[in-house]
Amino acid sequence: MTLKAQFDHSNCDDCPIRHRAVCAQCETDELEELEDIKYYRSFEAGQTIIWSGDPMNFVGSVVSGIASLTQTMEDGRTQMVGLLLPSDFVGRPGREIAPYDVQATTDLVMCCFRKKPFEDLMGKTPHIAQRLLQMTLDELDAAREWMLVLGRKTAREKIASLLSIIARRDASVSKTVLSGPIVFDLPLTREAMADYLGLTLETVSRQVSALKKDGVISLEGKRHVTIPDMGRLMEEAGDDSDGGFPV
Amino acid sequence: MTLKAQFDHSNCDDCPIRHRAVCAQCETDELEELEDIKYYRSFEAGQTIIWSGDPMNFVGSVVSGIASLTQTMEDGRTQMVGLLLPSDFVGRPGREIAPYDVQATTDLVMCCFRKKPFEDLMGKTPHIAQRLLQMTLDELDAAREWMLVLGRKTAREKIASLLSIIARRDASVSKTVLSGPIVFDLPLTREAMADYLGLTLETVSRQVSALKKDGVISLEGKRHVTIPDMGRLMEEAGDDSDGGFPV
């Protein structure tokens, strides 16, 4: 596994998440202070990064790959409560104990900071705190959108919602034109999709098949998705297709 | 209606939410600046305070009463995505358009600030931004706990979860002993409970009746609830009854 390799440079200027992560608003001198305390960690797909209930010694940003936050009930029912993409932040300054399991959904690289030095730095660097506030508010919006999905949408709408969200942010990264067909690889297994959507994996499989049969999506293999008509998908998701991106 | 009356004093020191709201960490001089730009508004139960999609001219704190954030789909399905109690903050600095309907669930008093002056003040008053970050992180935790409720719990567990949350924070306000029976009034109609839990009001009614029949709760009238055994209720909610409060 050559997971490390491409990110063990120490210069933040080259960092792929430089302009979207918690450090986005930092000036050069502030960035230097962060560089002093940062270190990279790599994880393989499936690995648990943090166990719920464990002490949190570090915080950090997802540099590449995808991580998930999940809650588990005593009888084993699990619900994903966060999907962390590159630039997303892990951990909460001021908190000692992790409230959720954090897992690497794909191979993953994180830019980490030991918690204490990071908290100290945040205290004297308003740019970091400001950015963290913005990011947290965005996550809260995303969480609330998911509450609507979980509480009120049908299985078919849930699948369409998940696909449209993944498609949308893939597009926002790769600058794809929104009008043409959209192509991407699903970063989640059927089971992970089920955990995200509050469904069983069988229902996920059935609804993915149904959307395929109805021409809303097409599949090559199990994971490679093509969306011929994004507007159609958003209708299936129960969303307004004139979609206002509220940022 | 004498909704105003009790809060049109201008002195923040007497304010019931002084130590928990967005102003909690402010020093005397900072508080004076807030006092200069604040104003109170009262709303009657059922009134809509802000419509989704409308411009947001102000932000503010709930002083007394309860407000709710709800999302509505085109076909009328609605999901509550936030329940705002005294000291909770309404609005997002930097955002122009309201993403949710904000409604007064009970009679309500808010301490408002016009958005622009508040944003300016936040820029030069780290104590406000810091407190807002803490509060937003808390709301995110609450939202994620609700995602588990919405996605994975049964109707009975959902009702028990809602009751235990209301009971818990009623206790945190009124300093009730946790071991004895807990008594409170439901601030929500059956329909509002249904919108919170992603259920129909009929299912809410049935499950409340079932919990009553099984002795988990007792009712006087429709709204006055007694919980003889909080541990039992939390079992019914599917929560660990050794419940760590993860502040």
Place this chain on the structure above:
DNA sequence: CGAGCACTTGATCGCTTTCAATAGCTGTGG
């Protein structure tokens, strides 16, 4: 007394879950 509202209760329907079998793929070892 009757209208309106919040709530309860009953009967039936249907979507999602559950249980179960099977397919397809990858990697390992005889």
Place this chain on the structure above:
DNA sequence: CCACAGCTATTGAAAGCGATCAAGTGCTCG
């Protein structure tokens, strides 16, 4: 090279839970 294990995903049949449709109750207020 094929057999087989292990994993992910698909598909079918049946069961169950919550939604839907429909009355009916109890309370408040005019």
